[in-house]
Amino acid sequence: MHDIRLIRDDPAAFDAALARRALAPVAAELLALDERRRATIAAAQEAQTRRNDLSKQIGQAKAQKDEARAQGLMAEVAALKERLPQLEEEERATAAELDARLAAIPNLPAADVPEGADEDGNVEEKSWGTPRTFDFPVREHDAIGPALGMDFDTGVALAGARFTLLRGPVARLSRALGQFMLDRLVNDFGFEEVAPPLLVRDEVAFGTGQLPKFAEDLFRTTDGRWLISTAEMSLTNIVREQILSEAELPLRFAALTACFRSEAGAAGRDTRGLIRQHQFEKVEMVSITPPDASDAEHERMTRAAEGVLEALDLPYRRMKLCTGDMGFTSLRTFDLEVWLPGQQRYREISSCSTCGDFQARRMNARFRAEGEKAPRFVHTLNGSGLAVGRTLVAVVENYQQADGSVVVPAALRPYIGNLELLEPAR
Structure with missing residues (x-):
């Protein structure tokens, strides 16, 4: 706003x-x-x-x-x-x-955001890790996954296109990923764990910018509530219509939730596998800061997401999005793209954005600085830490073996009964 x-x-x-x-x-x-x-x-x-x-x-x-x-x-x-x-x-x-x-007008880009019409104008800021070399033909996750428990056919039979049923070893691995990510954000970066509602009211969806412009991207219930497309919607609105004290800031929230997106306009894109689903899990980060702290918080949040990838030893690169590829509410966005050897390219796995006071004005979320009478709007930031399904894809593709098994990354083993290898059904 x-x-x-x-x-x-x-x-x-x-x-x-x-x-x-x-x-x-x-x-x-x-x-x-x-x-x-x-x-x-x-x-x-x-x-x-x-x-x-x-x-x-x-x-x-x-x-x-x-x-x-x-x-x-x-x-x-x-x-x-x-x-x-x-x-x-x-x-x-x-x-x-x-x-x-x-x-209806999107946020104005920060001065350091590169100009460009689309993703081709994004700028690589850094890369980490070296893509693995394989001595056998690498496969994409949708070819490896079914023998591990990625049941695409049953998911479609139960709910239709863009739904998947996970079962057995790969379901355990997915659960382990979400818990591992949340623990890192809480224990290492001081985020407060939150279990938020998955259904929200109109004013909540308006506050974070999903309404009115992006209503077609959401699912709506018969009683008029909206299924969240990201926990950002619930977490950011925790401070709506409040005046916080400066001493309370920054606030940092993290949640592991199911997310729901209609994927309107995505026909023909990533129709196979887990990359683009109507229902998926994601660990979300939200920070609420004073204006003069938001740039540093943006870097901190992005590093938190990068740390998850580094702990899993997944090669990635950080991209600064150009003006033509940024989201509606974003002042500046860093995308993290993970290397997928099956596709032989980097794919987005996290977006970390600072929104300035754009969302705060929509929510009327303010703070009172010490020594000041008039309250000012807070700054809000959000980021994926990470998308669980896409991280599962990255683990399966990067840790695949010639026999179809998948090595469990060392960081995840304590979350999965110290299992070291996911073996395909024979």
Whole structure:
């Protein structure tokens, strides 16, 4: 959500930032709406002041037995009484239109975000690890997985396309991954573990930017709630409509949840395997900070996600997303892409974003700095730490053996009964 006052102060800068996202200028239209709203407010205030003044004059006229003047004044009051609700309704409608326009505009990119139209404009910032070499033909996870318990056919039979049933050894490995990730974030990075609702209200989905623009990407229940597409929705809104003290910040939350996405517009993309599912598990990180701490927190959060990959010895690279590939609420985003030997390419496994005060304005989440009377908006950040299904894909492909077995990474063995090898069913 954008602050109309900032647009008033420098409309050219606002339009220039939108141009970096390849969006047309809108400041003039927004300011015209704002001026209409403010003019209506001024007219209503003037009418109310006039009505109060006339009421006093009516009393004076009656006291002076000037009935004709009193009647004239009363007629003007009646007209104002009829006009005031019209002005108030006009102000409400104009304000709602302005808010809707502001809510539909994506966040402005940070100055250090590279310009580009799509993922081809993303910039590699670092890489870690060396992709393994194999002395046998490597296979993708959907070829290795069925013998380990990735039951794609039954998942489809139960729920339709983009659903998978995990069973046996690979189900245990998936569980181990989620627990391992959550433990690292809690024990090593100080995140507070949260078990949040998987269903949320409209205002929660609006607060983190899924509504209204991305409603088609969500699943909605018959009673009007939304299944979360990411635990970011629940975790970030923990602070909605609150004024925190500066001493309470930063807040860091982490959760392992099921997530649900309709994958609207993804027809034909990653239809095989676990890469793009309607239901999946993800460990999510959310941080709430003062404005001057958010950049450092963004790096810290990204390093937390990288640490999971490094502990699992999975090669990855960090990409800074360009203006044309960033999400709606993002000020700056780092994507972590893990090496998949079966596909012979890097694939996204985590996105870590700082949103500035964009979400905080939508949620009215504020803090009061020490020594200050007026509260300010907090900054919010979110990141995957990591997507469990995609990490499972990476482990299966990177640790595959010629006989179809999969070596369990050392870091996961305590979570899976010290099992060292997933062996295929014979």
